[in-house]
Amino acid sequence: MKILVVDDSRIMRNIIKNTLQYLHQPDDEYVDAADGVEALEILMHNHIDLLLLDWNMPRLNGLELVKKLRSMEQFVHLPIIMITSEAAKYNVIEAIKEGVNDYLVKPVTERGLLSKIKRIFPHL
Amino acid sequence: MAGFLNSIRRFWNNITTSGAAGILSMEQKRRVVFLNSIDLAGMFILLAFSVVNYRDNKLLIAASLLSAFFILFFALIYMRIKKKFVLSGYIVVITIFFLFLFLLYTGGVEKSYSLWIQTFPLVAIFILGLRPGLIATGLYFIGISCLVFIPQAAQVEYGFSFGVRVIGSFILVFFFALFYENIRSQTQETLEKLSSDLLAAKKQTDSIMAHVDEGIFLLDSTLNIGSEYSRELEKIFGIKNLENRSLLNLLEKKIDEKIFSATKDYLDMFFKPTINIQLLEEINPLDRVELHFVESDFGFITKYLEFTFAPIISEEKTGNILCTVKDITEEIELAKKLKAQETRTKKQMEQLFQIINVDPAMLNEFILDAESELENINTLLKSDEKDYNLIINSIYQSVHAIKGNALLLGLSHTSKKLHGIEDEISEVREKELSWNELLKFTIRLSEIKNEINDVKDLVERVLAFRSNKDVKKIVQKDLLINAVERTINVLSKERNIEVNLVTDNFNSKAVTAKYRKVVKDILIQLTRNSLAHGIEEPKVRSSLAKEKVGTIIISSAVEDGKFTLSFKDDGRGLNAHTIKEKAKSIEAFKNMDFDGMTDQRVLSLIFHPRFSTAKETTFAAGRGIGLNLIKATVEKNGGSLKVRSARGKFCEFVITLPL
Numbered sequence: 001m002k003i004l005v006v007d008d009s010r011i012m013r014n015i016i017k018n019t020l021q022y023l024h025q026p027d028d029e030y031v032d033a034a035d036g037v038e039a040l041e042i043l044m045h046n047h048i049d050l051l052l053l054d055w056n057m058p059r060l061n062g063l064e065l066v067k068k069l070r071s072m073e074q075f076v077h078l079p080i081i082m083i084t085s086e087a088a089k090y091n092v093i094e095a096i097k098e099g100v101n102d103y104l105v106k107p108v109t110e111r112g113l114l115s116k117i118k119r120i121f122p123h124l
Numbered sequence: 125m126a127g128f129l130n131s132i133r134r135f136w137n138n139i140t141t142s143g144a145a146g147i148l149s150m151e152q153k154r155r156v157v158f159l160n161s162i163d164l165a166g167m168f169i170l171l172a173f174s175v176v177n178y179r180d181n182k183l184l185i186a187a188s189l190l191s192a193f194f195i196l197f198f199a200l201i202y203m204r205i206k207k208k209f210v211l212s213g214y215i216v217v218i219t220i221f222f223l224f225l226f227l228l229y230t231g232g233v234e235k236s237y238s239l240w241i242q243t244f245p246l247v248a249i250f251i252l253g254l255r256p257g258l259i260a261t262g263l264y265f266i267g268i269s270c271l272v273f274i275p276q277a278a279q280v281e282y283g284f285s286f287g288v289r290v291i292g293s294f295i296l297v298f299f300f301a302l303f304y305e306n307i308r309s310q311t312q313e314t315l316e317k318l319s320s321d322l323l324a325a326k327k328q329t330d331s332i333m334a335h336v337d338e339g340i341f342l343l344d345s346t347l348n349i350g351s352e353y354s355r356e357l358e359k360i361f362g363i364k365n366l367e368n369r370s371l372l373n374l375l376e377k378k379i380d381e382k383i384f385s386a387t388k389d390y391l392d393m394f395f396k397p398t399i400n401i402q403l404l405e406e407i408n409p410l411d412r413v414e415l416h417f418v419e420s421d422f423g424f425i426t427k428y429l430e431f432t433f434a435p436i437i438s439e440e441k442t443g444n445i446l447c448t449v450k451d452i453t454e455e456i457e458l459a460k461k462l463k464a465q466e467t468r469t470k471k472q473m474e475q476l477f478q479i480i481n482v483d484p485a486m487l488n489e490f491i492l493d494a495e496s497e498l499e500n501i502n503t504l505l506k507s508d509e510k511d512y513n514l515i516i517n518s519i520y521q522s523v524h525a526i527k528g529n530a531l532l533l534g535l536s537h538t539s540k541k542l543h544g545i546e547d548e549i550s551e552v553r554e555k556e557l558s559w560n561e562l563l564k565f566t567i568r569l570s571e572i573k574n575e576i577n578d579v580k581d582l583v584e585r586v587l588a589f590r591s592n593k594d595v596k597k598i599v600q601k602d603l604l605i606n607a608v609e610r611t612i613n614v615l616s617k618e619r620n621i622e623v624n625l626v627t628d629n630f631n632s633k634a635v636t637a638k639y640r641k642v643v644k645d646i647l648i649q650l651t652r653n654s655l656a657h658g659i660e661e662p663k664v665r666s667s668l669a670k671e672k673v674g675t676i677i678i679s680s681a682v683e684d685g686k687f688t689l690s691f692k693d694d695g696r697g698l699n700a701h702t703i704k705e706k707a708k709s710i711e712a713f714k715n716m717d718f719d720g721m722t723d724q725r726v727l728s729l730i731f732h733p734r735f736s737t738a739k740e741t742t743f744a745a746g747r748g749i750g751l752n753l754i755k756a757t758v759e760k761n762g763g764s765l766k767v768r769s770a771r772g773k774f775c776e777f778v779i780t781l782p783l
Binding site: 088089090092093094096097101102103119 | 382385389393407
């Protein structure tokens with residue numbers, strides 16, 4: 001499975017990537033991007049199975065990227081998990097309305113991330 | 125035309141349901157309607173035939189038909205008034221019984237009456253029910269058999285073969301009637317059983333819905349409330365008849381706008397083809413929501429509600445959302461109260477530790493002083509005084525005085541609270557005040573009163589732990605000097621300086637009861653000034669070749685009917701230059717001629733209400749009201765105040781009060 005991690009903080013990207021590595025099989029592949037524009041570039045040229053997306057980013061933020069992806073036919077069914085420090089429910093609801101499959105409130109923990117991924121891929 | 129038809133229908137319904145009012149069972153109602161219809165139809169036919177026969181000069185038949193008509197008419201009226209459908213039914217059936225037998229007896233045109241009589245089983249069985257109907261039909265069968273088969277039994281001769289046909293068709297009609305009634309009554313029974321089961325189930329649901337202490341309801345895809353919901357829901361929203369009301373309408377303008385629009389999106393998600401129930405449960409925006417209900421023109425009441433939503437899925441689609449709502453206002457309020465109580469208890473404990481070593485007599489004095497200050501303000505507020513700025517200044521000075529006392533007793537909570545109120549008043553002191561604005565501060569006064577009462581409680585608790593002997597000893601100590609000592613203790617620690625208090629020439633007995641509070645206020649205020657502005661830090665003092673420890677000398681004298689109080693410190697003294705520079709920067713002094721001023725005149729500026737030289741406002745000093753307050757108090761009592769100072773050496777205040 002190829003997972004794309006998008007976050008403007010390198011530390012955060014590494015934390016997420018380490019957490020993922022700890023959880024999954026060795027043949028999983030991880031790609032990362034620092035913002036929405038970069039992420040879009042990677043998505044256009046690679047097959048990605050899961051997108052882990054930060055909310056607040058420069059250039060193209062998480063929600064804008066989701067809107068853009070969902071308007072493109074090839075990304076309508078791409079599983080997206082939004083990672084947010086915003087615990088306010090109306091924000092989460094807005095994101096889900098725009099097409100996010102699930103959300104995760106920071107801080108990212110192994111348990112939290114695993115349970116969210118399992119919800120999308122129950123066979124894992 | 126339609127109206128006319130309607131009124132006919134209404135009339136027909138009215139007649140045929142005669143006597144049916146109050147009858148619950150469907151079966152009985154059907155029998156009443158059937159009875160009345162037969163009765164009515166029979167009356168018409170009888171009347172018509174009686175007229176025909178009369179015209180044909182068959183008077184006996186006309187008369188019997190007419191009497192049958194009247195009997196049926198009577199039965200209908202009786203039914204209408206007495207509502208006894210069983211008896212009315214018997215009257216109708218028996219009348220028809222004898223009428224038909226009589227008609228068969230007479231024969232009619234070409235024996236045509238033998239046709240009419242065939243209808244009896246239908247009438248008897250439908251009106252009387254199965255068993256009595258069968259008996260009546262049996263008797264009737266015997267009757268007609270006799271009339272048809274026994275020669276000369278009737279007026280006409282029916283003959284055997286005709287008779288067999290009459291009886292044969294009668295038996296056929298009878299069997300059909302029997303068959304139909306049997307099936308009908310069985311169906312009826314099943315239906316009634318079913319509907320009574322339904323009724324019982326509905327009763328149970330109703331009882332649950334009426335007594336459950338949660339709002340339970342269903343939402344359809346348009347987010348409207350369904351017909352079955354619990355009474356509690358009406359209570360929660362304070363609205364009756366919620367069927368078909370939109371939930372969003374009920375919430376609109378009562379909850380936060382962001383939450384409101386999120387709620388709409390959220391509820392719509394339940395009807396999307398792919399839903400994740402667990403996720404929906406997690407992001408419920410109404411799991412704890414604050415609602416503001418407009419109560420009257422004056423304001424609103426706040427309720428806290430807890431909603432849950434669960435989709436009811438049939439055929440892989442959400443049909444409805446099952447919702448529950450609970451009023452959790454009391455829980456939330458209780459939690460808030462507990463929190464407030466906890467804070468208060470914590471505060472009291474802290475204060476208790478602070479005052480446990482303070483003389484109870486001093487605490488009592490603090491309370492008495494504070495109460496008298498509050499009393500003064502109350503008197504002022506009740507008076508005709510129209511100068512609101514004067515009133516607010518008085519409040520300010522009282523708050524300041526109480527704060528000073530609280531501070532020196534180490535009541536840090538109380539003094540912090542008072543400091544906050546002082547700040548608030550400071551902000552508005554300069555402005556033109558209205559009565560309403562002033563009233564706001566009277567609320568603050570009651571807060572102060574509560575603070576004082578809390579201290580009172582604490583003092584009582586502390587006293588409960590001490591023996592009477594201890595208390596007496598404490599009271600005998602010199603309270604005035606004690607107050608000054610405490611001020612020094614508190615403030616010298618704060619500023620890291622050391623001060624030695626000399627009171628050898630002070631006779632507290634010379635202070636009359638009238639001046640006790642005045643003298644105390646003055647001494648405390650001067651002490652605070654001295655420790656804030658006068659006495660230097662030990663390092664500074666050493667560098668100036670002064671003793672490290674500063675000295676404050678308080679002395680008193682009684683001469684020529686005057687009481688003189690002197691307060692002297694060996695601090696940096698008053699600096700005319702600094703005072704002048706400071707005064708120049710103050711808005712209130714901008715029109716003054718500073719160049720032509722004598723030093724003595726410059727020094728007197730420190731008594732002005734707007735003057736303060738401390739760079740920052742701390743608890744202890746820097747508000748520029750203290751010296752002004754002293755001057756005002758002294759002058760009010762007909763006394764005088766002088767200040768003498770040598771720069772870098774000392775500063776002395778001499779107060780004279782008439783005895």
